[in-house]
Each structure stands twice: as C-alpha cells, then as structure tokens.
Amino acid sequence: MNPTLLGDIELAGVDGEQHRLGRLWADKPMVVVFLRHFG
Amino acid sequence: MFCREHAAQLRDVYSDITASGADVVAIGTGNMMYAKSFVDDEKVPFMVVVDEDGSAAEAASVTGGAKALLKLFTPSVLSAGKRARKAGHSQHKLGARSMQLGATFVIAPGNKVLYQHLDSDVGDHAPLADVLAALKSN
Numbered sequence: 303m304n305p306t307l308l309g310d311i312e313l314a315g316v317d318g319e320q321h322r323l324g325r326l327w328a329d330k331p332m333v334v335v336f337l338r339h340f341g
Numbered sequence: 342m343f344c345r346e347h348a349a350q351l352r353d354v355y356s357d358i359t360a361s362g363a364d365v366v367a368i369g370t371g372n373m374m375y376a377k378s379f380v381d382d383e384k385v386p387f388m389v390v391v392d393e394d395g396s397a398a399e400a401a402s403v404t405g406g407a408k409a410l411l412k413l414f415t416p417s418v419l420s421a422g423k424r425a426r427k428a429g430h431s432q433h434k435l436g437a438r439s440m441q442l443g444a445t446f447v448i449a450p451g452n453k454v455l456y457q458h459l460d461s462d463v464g465d466h467a468p469l470a471d472v473l474a475a476l477k478s479n
Contacts, residue, residue, distance in 0.1 A: 305452035
C-alpha cells in the first residue's frame with residue numbers, strides 16, 4: 303500500500319466530478335474501501 | 342452481492358464515521374452505469390468513484406486475478422454467501438475485473454495509514470468495529 307501513489311490518482315465519481323484521491327484525506331481521515339465490483 | 346452487503350454495512354455506520362470527523366470513499370471496478378445503479382439501489386450516502394483501469398487498486402496493492410478465483414468456492418465464501426442472501430442481498434451483473442479482491446484502509450492527513458485490511462477472499466470484509474476503533478485512535 304502506497305498512500306502517496308494512491309493519492310496522486312484521479313478517478314471519476316458517480317457525482318460527475320473528477321476526484322484526486324489524495325485531496326480526500328488532506329484534511330480529515332478517510333475510510334477508503336475497495337469494492338470488488340458494483341454487482 | 343458481497344460488495345452490496347459491505348456497502349450496506351458501511352451505510353449503517355456512516356453517521357458514526359462522520360461523527361468522528363472522517364468520511365468514506367468507495368472505489369469500485371466496472372463502469373459508471375453499474376456504479377450509479379449500485380448507489381441508487383443501496384442508497385449509498387458516501388462518495389463512490391470508478392477505478393476503470395485498475396490504477397488505484399495497483400497503487401494500493403489490492404490483489405485479484407487467479408488468486409481470487411481459487412478462493413471463490415471455499416467453505417468460508419459459501420458461508421458468507423448464505424449470510425449475505427439472508428440479509429437480503431443478491432448478486433447483480435458483474436463488471437470488469439470482478440476477480441479483484443476488496444480492501445479497506447483508513448488514511449489520515451499526511452498520508453498516514455491508520456488501518457488496513459486486505460480481504461482474504463471474496464466474502465471477507467474489514468470488521469467495522471476495527472475501522473471505527475482506528476478512527477477513534479487518531
């Protein structure tokens with residue numbers, strides 16, 4: 303697990319916005335859950 | 342089915358998580374259409390993003406592939422399947438990389454990893470009591 307590498311990744315959200323992951327935990331703890339799929 | 346079960350469990354403790362000053366993001370495989378349907382069906386209150394090319398899973402060392410396939414029909418997975426169905430969850434259409442295993446991390450400012458749980462098989466999830474304890478320890 304490399305939080306710095308993960309934090310640099312930008313992904314599309316269901317809200318229609320692009321999210322740089324590192325920004326999500328920049329100022330508060332974040333529970334980051336990897337789901338296998340949406341099935 | 343297991344993902345929906347886990348999302349529902351997280352939804353049920355979401356107010357406890359936000360009360361501790363934290364938040365939740367779910368990163369899934371598959372495409373945006375599946376993700377939107379998932380959010381609507383399960384009334385997911387937290388952010389959901391789509392890792393279409395697997396780059397986030399790779400950065401987090403979240404494994405899958407043949408290793409996960411071998412763990413698909415173990416007694417613990419079959420037992421977890423019964424548990425999930427009993428709780429009202431059912432299997433929907435699978436997306437890309439459906440053999441990727443799940444994982445849960447708690448990451449704090451400064452890229453500090455407070456907690457990590459790599460799922461041992463497809464029916465395994467991080468114990469939410471442990472996740473909440475990690476948040477309280479921060």
